[in-house]
Amino acid sequence: MTTFGFELLGSDGQARTGRVSTAHGAIQTPAFMPVGTAATVKAMTSESVKATGAEILLGNTYHLMLRPGAERIAKLGGLHTFMNWDLPILTDSGGYQVMSLTDLRKLDEEGVTFRSHIDGSYHKLTPERSIEVQHLLDADITMCFDECPPFPCEKDEVARATELSMRWAKRSRDAFVDRPGYGLFGICQGGVHEDLREMSAKALIDIGFDGYAVGGLAVGEGREMMFASLDVTTPHLPTDKPRYLMGVGKPEDIVGAVARGIDMFDCVLPTRSGRTGQAWTPGGSINIRNARHAEDPRPLDANCACPACTNHSRAYLHHLTKADEILGAMLLTWHNLHYYQDLMRAIRQAIGEGRFSQFQADFAATRERGDIEALSI
Template structure:
């Protein structure tokens, strides 16, 4: 029997939680889990070079199938030799299926058994995406890990609708598996849906696990539900997921959610949060959220975070960053983005260390206290 294209190696389970330390073996390297994956929607993590990402410890980056299909086109990326060569990134890449964007960006869409009709959000042209087409695009893009085409129903959708939706997503997953042309060098993950319904979440997990994907993604979370509701889903869902395969929580990346997800046995996370809020002058620090554009930092010559060793904090002050933002200088966006991405990568490094030491709950308590999560009406970032 041939070696699987990716392999999850369980190193250690934390004594007091469901957290697990592992290694993910892929065609482009072996990576430590749990991990945060910076998002490079259009084959670039906004404002950061591949060299900078490597220097700060990034292992896998995520790119978006829907956006790359529309611009520059998956055929062009294939002609360039695939995403790794196109974007000059020789480590891991994961692409989503495009399903979430179809359902979130397009106001005009029609779902049928064959696929989804919708309008291109760039120019309004009519498009049709099927499970087979999504896999074909992802095969062209050439990422190490690719996602099955799915529907992401709203968390509070009716039980009847969600039941129909997950059954259709399972049928789409079967079609995607048959259409997958590169199982030898691309691992196709199945996506588990079910909105906020425990019975449907568990049913869909059973159905998808029976298809024996090399990895599984948890979809339909961080879409407007409360933190408590998300954690509740993870608490009953991860224990039924295979221990010998990676577990990926899609679109989740605030500091509290990374820690809470790891505690509940999640291995992989992604989110655009780090660079998106950086472009508005919002940064994450060991003592909480810091909006560097605020007037009180005009003469503050300390780094963003005195406990951070990122490039930004080693070299620049809050006052300088505030000046750059007030002057609309691009360098300010870059420096804030470098800091935020480094912050989340370093946070996951600390999570891994505390899993090894069986001290993750103590780490969470200390981090939440310092960051301000224990305060009433605390923000997520």
């Protein structure tokens, strides 16, 4: 049986490459996890997600426990079978909804009472229930239940939420069923406050987890403040465990976070962008709906091997998005996920070859140049 674990394969400065072993396979790090909130990566089949190079997906406890229900998914063989994804899955604990659905919940020491955004029914989500739901889903990586304070937020309120999250982390650890190939991650909170981040990291290490996430960032504080928070957080996290920055992010965010010792990422950006006509390339983002693309026979990215780039022109993708054709969202989503996985592969290679600083400089220079020149029409 596979033992859950993390092997550090190399480093360049604070940037690291490694391998996370799980019950459903290994994950090469740094890794980007496409978001499959409701047991689907929107506009993609599991086969097409796998074709991009993704080795792990993210699902969401809150959404799946409401619909179709964790017990139902378990009865049907677990989330891997249910969504036809035989590689690792990480599940968010539902803690983020504690912040994002403020108007639909009541929080106390025991947990959170939610009113469903679907039908208005009431549900109690506690650390124990969150862990149980994730167990029923058969998540390879379970996240402990936490409270993510919003930004901006008074320090006293951040401290209260962080201390509550640490008590919930202990309850999550106690509720987790240890089994070969499955791991539990703690979530470091503390907002943008160095002392709270240090306190949270030490409390989590005392409890003991298989990996450590950095939560409470990418909630409006801005890139500079996020990086500053990482600078004072990652030094307090164990070097022999994977580090996961939750909800991040733009390519520039990922490269900067890797430079600060982060190993794992997730974000809805590439899939959400794909449904709104935005494509990500080495030169930055492209709005394919713009008129400049209407008669452009060139691909989004001549060096990209995804179907959108190898089989279709910018002009065709422009047409699809302007006509609100479903295929447009599918192709742009595939392209964006492929770009993100290409980025992670290039990051891993650069770290392994000891040239990550040069990679960072080249990455920034390419983005500074921007998209290719428009054709004269």
